[in-house]
Amino acid sequence: MKKKSNLTASDILFNIVNYTFFIVFTLICIYPFYYLIINTISANDLSVNGAINFWPKKIHFENYINVMKIRGLGRAASISLFRTVLGTAATVLASAFLGFMFTQQRMWKRRLWYRFIVITMYFNAGLIPMYLTMKSLHLTDSFWVYIIPAIVQPFNIILVKTYVESIPASLQEAAEIDGAGILTIFRRIILPTSKPILATIAIFSAVGQWNSFYDTLIYITNQKLYSLQYLLYTYINQANSLKALINNNAGTGGNIMALATQQTPTSVRMTVTVIVCIPILCVYPVFQRYFVKGIMIGSVKG
Structure with missing residues (x-):
């Protein structure tokens, strides 16, 4: 038999808000490193113009x-x-x-x-x-x-x-x-x-x-x-x-x-x-x- 959860509606809401906050905070901390990496493997002319923000474009490894x-x-x-x-x-x-x-x-x-x-x-x-x-x-x-x-x-x-x-x-x-x-x-x-x-x-x-x-x-x-x-x-x-x-x-x-x-x-x-x-x-x-x-x-x- 399944055990009934003792979590109240306020507990569930708190967990949702808590997890959402820390997931967003983690992504904010990771993004600068991700941004650096995708810009180093993308076309340099696009990178210098600020066109690379979320996904790499024209991937190459010439920089490295x-x-x-x-x-x-x-x-x-x-x-x-x-x-x-x-x-x-x-x-x-x-x-x-x-x-x-x-x-x-x-x-x-x-x-x-x-x-x-x-x-x-x-x-x-x-x-x-x-x-x-x-x-x-x-x-x-x-x-x-x-x-x-x-x-x-x-x-x-x-x-x-x-x-x-x-x-x-x-x-x-x-x-x-x-x-x-x-x-x-x-x-x-x-x-x-x-x-x-x-x-x-x-x-x-x-x-x-x-x-x-x-x-x-x-x-x-x-x-x-x-x-x-x-x-x-x-x-x-x-x-x-x-x-x-x-x-x-x-x-x-x-x-x-x-x-x-x-x-x-x-x-x-x-x-x-x-x-x-x-x-x-x-x-x-x-x-x-x-x-x-x-x-x-x-x-x-x-």
Whole structure:
């Protein structure tokens, strides 16, 4: 026998309105990405005139093929991928360990060091002192300028510290009774129980590392160390002034001339945007189940 529904007319109406609202909201969030994709695979003359809004027309993939022809694209993509993986791992590990240590009463001058890190969130020396510091540390024109300055992030440390404080102290006490040291407690208790907040930090760090191009602009002159975003950024600037570039590079303008006849600045910007966004969009589903729990628990207490 079928069970009778306990939903009232007002409940049914609420569900209809609720689902309708979130479906519309989801479509609004998805549409910008959809718009970019259909414009990159449609005829460039139609795209630049704003004729592509809902469906692609005269589908082609020349935009992606031409972007892939950029000199040094593979090396730049490798640099961005390597800095994202290594930088994220270093930031997560440092944030986890420092956040954990700042919860330990036995740590020497714990409050002093914690305030010393937090205060850096409010004061910044500026671009020139930062550049001089990197130069004196021999980090300019070095891959490690992408990694080392981003390892210690005060906001991430605060999130981890707050999260660790929500973990029952009895777990650590039991481990200490069994003879576990700080590193053992950190590795076997804190890391496994802190997956939500660490996944949240991993997302923050990965997005920041992948999207960063400003550090390349400031610290790097060696083209072999260009990140993908910086290379595409320069390519967008070239696309916006193709005529000037062709005039200035008449002797070596073969590839540029080909791009000028096949692409427009609008198609270049959209294609580059899609290429840059897709890897990060693939990261979110992996960590999504941890993200909400981690950011909520890590921000409520403290």
